[in-house]
Every structure is written in structure tokens, then in C-alpha cells.
Amino acid sequence: MTFSAVRGAKTLTLLLLVSSVAACGLPRSGPHKREIFAGSFEKQGDAFVVPVNRFVSRVTAVTPAFGFNSNFRSADLIGSDVIAAGDTLGITVFENVRDDPLLGNSGQRVSSLDQVQVDGQGYIYVPYAGRIRAAGQTPDGLRQAITRKLDTQTPDPQVSVQRLAGDGSSVTVSGAVGSQGVFPIERPTRTLSAMLARAGGTSVPVETAIVRVTRNGNTSQIWLQDLYDNPALDIALRPGDVIVIEEDDRSFVALGATGHQTRIQFETQNVSAIEALAQVGGLNTQLADPKGVFVLRDEPAEIANSLLGRTDLVGDQRMVYVLDLTRPTGLFEARDFMIRDGDTVYVTEAPFVQWQKTLSAITGATSAANQASNVGN
CATH class of the missing domain: 3.10.560.10 (Outer membrane lipoprotein wza domain like)
Structure with a gap:
């Protein structure tokens, strides 16, 4: 085979390879x-x-515009000692008689009624005093009501009432928090930020945490960072509130x-x-x-x-x-x-x-043509 023929064969092979590369398209990450x-x-x-x-x-x-509506912002702090349906009470009665007390055995002047549950209608039952409305009262107000009921049956009874942490005034905290659960609204935890602290804080970055509060079927949400930056967003809690912390999923x-x-x-x-x-x-x-x-x-x-x-x-x-x-x-x-x-x-x-990819393709095609020619020779 003559030199011209070999050179022509190489050129033809190169053109075929370049045409093939061009037809298939050069690799790239997306559209130009x-x-x-x-x-x-x-x-x-x-x-x-x-x-x-x-x-x-x-x-x-x-x-995204987040914020609590007026129903949430206008709520006042609830009294930490106000009794609600579902609460548990501890009641102690001291009687000024020794031989024949009304509530206790002979010689027993102090009677304790532990774990008295306020029912769904807000009432409790105290022996000899009957059914008494407890929900909405303070422990002192309930103490006076029980005293009036017992005063006609035992001389000058001394009554004490203690509101224990119960299901009545409580909220549910879940989501990305340190400790999920049902927490009572107590004096230190009557606001949203205080309750979140009680639940162990957030387990996701504050910058991307969203606080969602549901109350009586209505839901509002805010950025947790906004809650920390703006004290006006630290709303008062209400029994039955559901608080959920979620991470921004955008x-x-x-x-x-x-x-x-x-x-x-x-x-x-x-x-x-x-x-x-x-x-x-x-x-x-x-x-x-x-x-x-x-x-x-x-x-x-x-x-x-x-x-x-x-x-x-x-x-x-x-x-x-x-x-x-x-x-x-x-x-x-x-x-x-x-x-x-x-x-x-x-x-x-x-x-x-x-251009680099094209040149690389041409260079590679030329090298392949030379190798093919050498093999043929």
C-alpha cells in the first residue's frame, strides 16, 4: 500500500470517528x-x-409568614393554682373531737383524702360534704367550700386543699424536643418558652425550628428563633394545648x-x-x-x-x-x-x-486511527 493510500485511510478513519462522536454528543452536566x-x-x-x-x-x-393570631396573643396567664377538670387533689381534714370523729376512726383527729380526682364535669366527692364544684376554684376557695359543708356536722373543722400535678391543666409537647410528653401547667411553665424549656428544648437547630400550637381546633405557628427574639410571641398556655416542634423541611x-x-x-x-x-x-x-x-x-x-x-x-x-x-x-x-x-x-x-471536550475527542480519535493504521500495517 502506498503512502498516499495509508494517509487517506487514516484521514477517513479520523473523520468517521469524529462524526461518530459528534453524532452521539459530548458528555456534559446539562443544557448549555x-x-x-x-x-x-x-x-x-x-x-x-x-x-x-x-x-x-x-x-x-x-x-413563609408565620405568627400567632389574636386568639393566641390575647390569652392571659392562667392562675397556676386554679383547679381544672382532670386535676388531682390532696385534701386533709383536722377535727376538733377526739372520741367520735366524723371522718376518721375513734381517736383519729386527722383524716387525709389522697388522690381525689376532679371529674369531667369539674366536681369532687368528699364524704359527709357530698358533691362539690372544684373546677374553676383556687385551692383556698375549695377549702372554704368544704369547710362550710362539714361545719354543720363536726365542730370547727380545719381543712387544707393541695392541687397536685394532674391531667386537668396540662399540655402535650411532641416533635423535635428533648423530652416528649404531657406536662402540667404550673407556675414556672405557664408560657410557651417556659414549657419548651421544661420539655428539654429543641433537638434541631433553632434557626430552622418551627413551633406549632393547636388550641380548640385552631393552629398557629412561628419560627422558634422569632419566639426567642420577640417576647411578645411568648404566649400564655391553656389546658389542652398541643405543641409540636418541627424542623423546616424546605x-x-x-x-x-x-x-x-x-x-x-x-x-x-x-x-x-x-x-x-x-x-x-x-x-x-x-x-x-x-x-x-x-x-x-x-x-x-x-x-x-x-x-x-x-x-x-x-x-x-x-x-x-x-x-x-x-x-x-x-x-x-x-x-x-x-x-x-x-x-x-x-x-x-x-x-x-x-471546546476542550471536542479537542479531547478529536485527539482520542486520532490516536485510535493511528493505532488502527499500525495494526493494519
Whole structure:
């Protein structure tokens, strides 16, 4: 075989290999920037592509609004010694007779009634005094009521009433706390923060902890950090309150030329685009195009109409927000633009990366052609 024929065979083999690589497509982490723009609404696509600026950051900055309603905030502290249905009482009666006491045996002047349960209607039963209303009274008020009932049957009885921790004035605490359970409302634990401390505090970071309180079928919630920062949110508790501590489950997904491609849970109430990139190790310096940082989101029609100056959009709209970190204000825009639950943060590869991959493919194809030629020779 002549030299020209060998050279022609090598060239043909190279062209076939390069054509094969081009047909299959070069490996990459996702779409190019131009491909994303090609899917825009302006080019007959189904997504609106919007460059990020101050106006966009302000309109899209939506944070979950938590707070207790007026029914929770207006409740006053309950008296720590007010008796409620379900409470347990300890009652002691001292009689001024020795030979024939009303309640005790002969010679027994002190009679103790331990673990007296207040029934569902709020009453207790005391021998010789009968059924007495206890719920809503203080121990001293109940003591006087029992004394009046017994005074006609035994001379000058001395009565003491002690409210024990019971099921009547109690709340349920569950979720991400140190100790879950049913806890009585006592003098030191009449407010939300005090009861959480009684339950051992939260077992998740304060910055991402949500406190949910249910009372009489109504539920309100706040950030735990807001509770600590604002004493006005430290509501008074009521019997039967259900308190649940949960960790914020909002998250976003990072893809493309970032340090890590993964799902990231929010670590604070608000996460900016620059913080989101930092959480995944920033941009991959070998691959990333700092002009091609995208945030993909389904935006409510109200926000989409405001951004686009329209009024006709209905339902959620696909939005693609573009951040160019090379602009003089690019990093400021990334700092001000807030990430929301369910967002996808995608970073495209730099154009030169594709050139490198193409050259690598051609180089590899040439080497393969040479090897094939050598084998043939």
C-alpha cells in the first residue's frame, strides 16, 4: 500500500470517528446556556427567562409568614393554682373531737383524702360534704367550700386543699424536643418558652425550628428563633394545648457545574442565591460559566404578572431567573435574590469546556486511527 493510500485511510478513519462522536454528543452536566434561552417564551417555549436585578429580587422575595393570631396573643396567664377538670387533689381534714370523729376512726383527729380526682364535669366527692364544684376554684376557695359543708356536722373543722400535678391543666409537647410528653401547667411553665424549656428544648437547630400550637381546633405557628427574639410571641398556655416542634423541611436542588450536585435543606429562614452556591461548594472552577447561573421556579401568577408587567397570566408560571456573576453588580444581585422551597439552581458549563471536550475527542480519535493504521500495517 502506498503512502498516499495509508494517509487517506487514516484521514477517513479520523473523520468517521469524529462524526461518530459528534453524532452521539459530548458528555456534559446539562443544557448549555443557549439551549435554556431557546426554551424561553419569546422563542415559542414555555418558560419566561428573566435577568435578575433589584426589582426582580424585591418582587420575588417571599418568605413563609408565620405568627400567632389574636386568639393566641390575647390569652392571659392562667392562675397556676386554679383547679381544672382532670386535676388531682390532696385534701386533709383536722377535727376538733377526739372520741367520735366524723371522718376518721375513734381517736383519729386527722383524716387525709389522697388522690381525689376532679371529674369531667369539674366536681369532687368528699364524704359527709357530698358533691362539690372544684373546677374553676383556687385551692383556698375549695377549702372554704368544704369547710362550710362539714361545719354543720363536726365542730370547727380545719381543712387544707393541695392541687397536685394532674391531667386537668396540662399540655402535650411532641416533635423535635428533648423530652416528649404531657406536662402540667404550673407556675414556672405557664408560657410557651417556659414549657419548651421544661420539655428539654429543641433537638434541631433553632434557626430552622418551627413551633406549632393547636388550641380548640385552631393552629398557629412561628419560627422558634422569632419566639426567642420577640417576647411578645411568648404566649400564655391553656389546658389542652398541643405543641409540636418541627424542623423546616424546605429545600432546593443544585445541578450543573457546582461543587456538589445534590438536594440541600434550608439552614436558615432565608437563603440567598450566593448562600445557596456556597452551601454546595461554590462554582466548579474547572467547568462553570459565571455568566450562566440559573434559578428555575414555578412562580405564582400574581408574582409573574408583576415581574412581566402583565395581567393575563393564570396559574403557576415557569420562570428562569438568570444571574451573571461577572457583572459589576452580579454578586450583589446574587446576594439579594432569595431562593425558595423547590427551586433548582443550575450552573452551565463554560464554552471553552466544550471546546476542550471536542479537542479531547478529536485527539482520542486520532490516536485510535493511528493505532488502527499500525495494526493494519
